[in-house]
Amino acid sequence: DTLPPAHYKETMNTVLACIQQSETKLSMPQVAVAEYEIMEQRLRELKGLQSSLQEQQKGLNYLSKTVEDLSRKAPAEVSQRYRSEIEVILGRWKKLSAQLVEHCQKLEERMTKFQRFQNDTKTLRKWMAEVDVFLKEEWPALGDSEALEKQLEQC
Numbered sequence: 001d002t003l004p005p006a007h008y009k010e011t012m013n014t015v016l017a018c019i020q021q022s023e024t025k026l027s028m029p030q031v032a033v034a035e036y037e038i039m040e041q042r043l044r045e046l047k048g049l050q051s052s053l054q055e056q057q058k059g060l061n062y063l064s065k066t067v068e069d070l071s072r073k074a075p076a077e078v079s080q081r082y083r084s085e086i087e088v089i090l091g092r093w094k095k096l097s098a099q100l101v102e103h104c105q106k107l108e109e110r111m112t113k114f115q116r117f118q119n120d121t122k123t124l125r126k127w128m129a130e131v132d133v134f135l136k137e138e139w140p141a142l143g144d145s146e147a148l149e150k151q152l153e154q155c
Contacts, residue, residue: 004082008066011059018056019092022049026099039111043104050100060093
């Protein structure tokens with residue numbers, strides 16, 4: 001009665017594997033990215049990690065409930081050991097969930113800034129091309145004051 005069911009250990013291993021895998025993927029060093037497609041791919045990966053973590057929520061709830069049930073039946077030292085174990089897992093779970101949310105938010109902000117920068121760059125290049133055409137135009141004759149005034153206005 002004081003030992004958890006076999007399903008408890010299986011669930012524990014599954015939840016821990018998911019947490020470990022997600023922690024490993026999050027701990028990979030981030031590099032500067034200058035391509036929007038790569039940023040989108042990274043965001044999809046982070047959202048995928050969030051989904052896989054959420055899929056384990058049922059197992060985590062089962063573990064918590066089982067530890068709670070064991071605490072009532074088992075001797076103090078045994079129940080304390082299981083409580084400590086689940087508290088560590090819950091702590092890692094919460095920390096990982098918060099990190100994933102934070103990483104997604106930061107990446108979405110960077111993607112927005114990056115897109116704005118690309119649009120601004122495109123506008124600037126278009127303007128520079130128009131200025132280049134203007135500068136290569138033929139200058140009006142010195143006696144043509146109307147054409148000179150028009151060109152001065154354009155400048």
